[in-house]
Amino acid sequence: MRTLGRIILTCLKALCLGFVGWLLLVQIPELCYDFGPKTPVMIESPADLAPERLRSTTLVSIAATPNFDKAFIYRRYGLSHTYFTLDPYGLRIVVRTYDKVTDEWRGLTRFVGKLRPFARQPFSYHVRKILKDRHAVEVPPDAFFLALYDIPKPSGWQIGAVIFASVLWLVMLYLFFIRPWRRRARAKAAATAGGPPR
Numbered sequence: 001m002r003t004l005g006r007i008i009l010t011c012l013k014a015l016c017l018g019f020v021g022w023l024l025l026v027q028i029p030e031l032c033y034d035f036g037p038k039t040p041v042m043i044e045s046p047a048d049l050a051p052e053r054l055r056s057t058t059l060v061s062i063a064a065t066p067n068f069d070k071a072f073i074y075r076r077y078g079l080s081h082t083y084f085t086l087d088p089y090g091l092r093i094v095v096r097t098y099d100k101v102t103d104e105w106r107g108l109t110r111f112v113g114k115l116r117p118f119a120r121q122p123f124s125y126h127v128r129k130i131l132k133d134r135h136a137v138e139v140p141p142d143a144f145f146l147a148l149y150d151i152p153k154p155s156g157w158q159i160g161a162v163i164f165a166s167v168l169w170l171v172m173l174y175l176f177f178i179r180p181w182r183r184r185a186r187a188k189a190a191a192t193a194g195g196p197p198r
Contacts, residue, residue: 020168
């Protein structure tokens with residue numbers, strides 16, 4: 001019973017460590033983007049969406065016209081996001097904007113923002129499911145996600161969050177695993193030497 005309790009406690013510690021590590025992994029690419037190039041990569045046609053050219057999150061300027069045939073509003077955490085696609089890219093690019101979409105948007109021919117592989121976008125599975133349920137379409141595996149008007153700009157809050165998560169992860173690692181291991185090692189050494197554990 002005591003061994004089972006230790007296993008459960010170790011699993012809980014590992015889960016906590018993994019969760020904080022996941023938060024850190026989510027923030028680091030965002031931080032790299034915010035400190036990255038401020039000049040957008042020009043995308044003029046679907047041929048420019050080559051994976052080798054867009055390996056990471058990239059600031060882009062895309063020549064396109066909006067397509068609202070499959071547009072929808074997705075609400076989460078009190079925020080409303082409008083999703084739509086671009087012609088001639090179709091579902092290769094799914095766009096998100098926080099702004100209110102008006103008829104004037106139909107005349108736009110250039111879209112600037114943060115482009116990343118669709119699968120790497122948090123909650124992309126929700127967007128994929130909505131498109132499938134409402135419009136019976138599948139987002140292709142090589143699709144991209146465009147956060148409209150998300151321009152690289154370092155944020156003090158984001159830098160602080162990365163530093164805090166990094167320090168918290170290291171402290172948890174030490175308290176949960178390194179410190180107990182060192183105590184057991186010292187106790188074993190003391191027992192072997194015939195003296196009391198320190």
